[in-house]
Amino acid sequence: MGLLRDRSQFYYTMATMLDAGVALVSALRQSFPGKFQTAANKMYTLLDTGSTFNDAMRQQPVFCQFECSMVMVGERSGRLPEIFRLLAEWYEQRHRMRQKIILGITYPLLVYHFAGLMLGVINVATKASTLTNAIVVLAIWTLAPWIAYYIYAMLAPTIRKSNFLGSIVNAIPLFGALQHKLETAYFYKALGICLNAGIGVAPSIKLAANSCINEGYKKHYLDMANKITEEKCAISSAFFSMMTSREKKSPILQLLQTGELTGSLPESCAKIANISNEEATRLMGLTAKVIPACAYAAIAIYLAFRIISFYAGYLQQINSLLE
Numbered sequence: 001m002g003l004l005r006d007r008s009q010f011y012y013t014m015a016t017m018l019d020a021g022v023a024l025v026s027a028l029r030q031s032f033p034g035k036f037q038t039a040a041n042k043m044y045t046l047l048d049t050g051s052t053f054n055d056a057m058r059q060q061p062v063f064c065q066f067e068c069s070m071v072m073v074g075e076r077s078g079r080l081p082e083i084f085r086l087l088a089e090w091y092e093q094r095h096r097m098r099q100k101i102i103l104g105i106t107y108p109l110l111v112y113h114f115a116g117l118m119l120g121v122i123n124v125a126t127k128a129s130t131l132t133n134a135i136v137v138l139a140i141w142t143l144a145p146w147i148a149y150y151i152y153a154m155l156a157p158t159i160r161k162s163n164f165l166g167s168i169v170n171a172i173p174l175f176g177a178l179q180h181k182l183e184t185a186y187f188y189k190a191l192g193i194c195l196n197a198g199i200g201v202a203p204s205i206k207l208a209a210n211s212c213i214n215e216g217y218k219k220h221y222l223d224m225a226n227k228i229t230e231e232k233c234a235i236s237s238a239f240f241s242m243m244t245s246r247e248k249k250s251p252i253l254q255l256l257q258t259g260e261l262t263g264s265l266p267e268s269c270a271k272i273a274n275i276s277n278e279e280a281t282r283l284m285g286l287t288a289k290v291i292p293a294c295a296y297a298a299i300a301i302y303l304a305f306r307i308i309s310f311y312a313g314y315l316q317q318i319n320s321l322l323e
Helices: 003-019 036-047 054-059 065-077 079-125 131-161 164-173 175-195 199-208 215-231 235-241 252-262 265-321
Strands: none
Touching: 003 036, 036 175, 036 235, 054 065, 065 079, 065 175, 065 199, 079 131, 079 175, 079 265, 131 235, 131 252, 164 175, 175 215, 175 265, 199 215, 215 235, 235 252
16 A cells, blocks of 8 residues: 555544544554554554553654644644644545656656567667667666666665755756655645644744655755744745745745735745645646657667668678679
């Protein structure tokens, strides 16, 4: 089902149980997916011995700091069912976005593998390569993206914590723009959840910053929270003084200002998240179209080159005979 979907299901179940009047300890005796069943069993034992739900969560590696902090707020404010439901919706949205990303790269990957096969056939047909060499090249071509994926999976924690590497990704036109939209969507959705939970603006920003994947974006938002705390200014003022070039082209400032004027800042954050989500989907669709088109063009150009080279060789032989 996927960890994000499992996480969402865990919080939906907990929210439903508490709304139905079931005690918190008893709610943990329900059936949960994947790793959350083990976590729930351990938390049940801890709660039974007097621990708070938040303390029990912090002892389970499956939960992150953002979740634990949100649950702590829910316990202290008596709004735990609401917090559970907000977290469920948040992780469901992240799951849907991840599914879109996976679907978006599926077609380009198929085109990539088709291109490798076609190039091998062309090379053998034009005698530019032997069948054995073509098979070896095709095997390397096929395995390359999967090897790159596993290398990325191993290095991902380091990449995410590196401002330098994050800046490199951010500088790539299409991928940098997509990263910006995704990070913006994640952050403002989380910020809206925190504000709806009754947390102050600066603490909400600090909590929401933990939802960012790229360390550079996390630092950007933490600096914004510190500015609000130190200068006692509104979020729109702090945002305006720290806007990046991409943020200047977005409607974020106008929506934040509107939210502050109308007292509907959580709703404005939700709008920012939705807009960014839609733009990220559009960029993923564009990427899914551009990459295959480039692959087809490259195949066509290479095919033309091999055919011309093939016939040029014959013409050379004919010319040498005529001489």
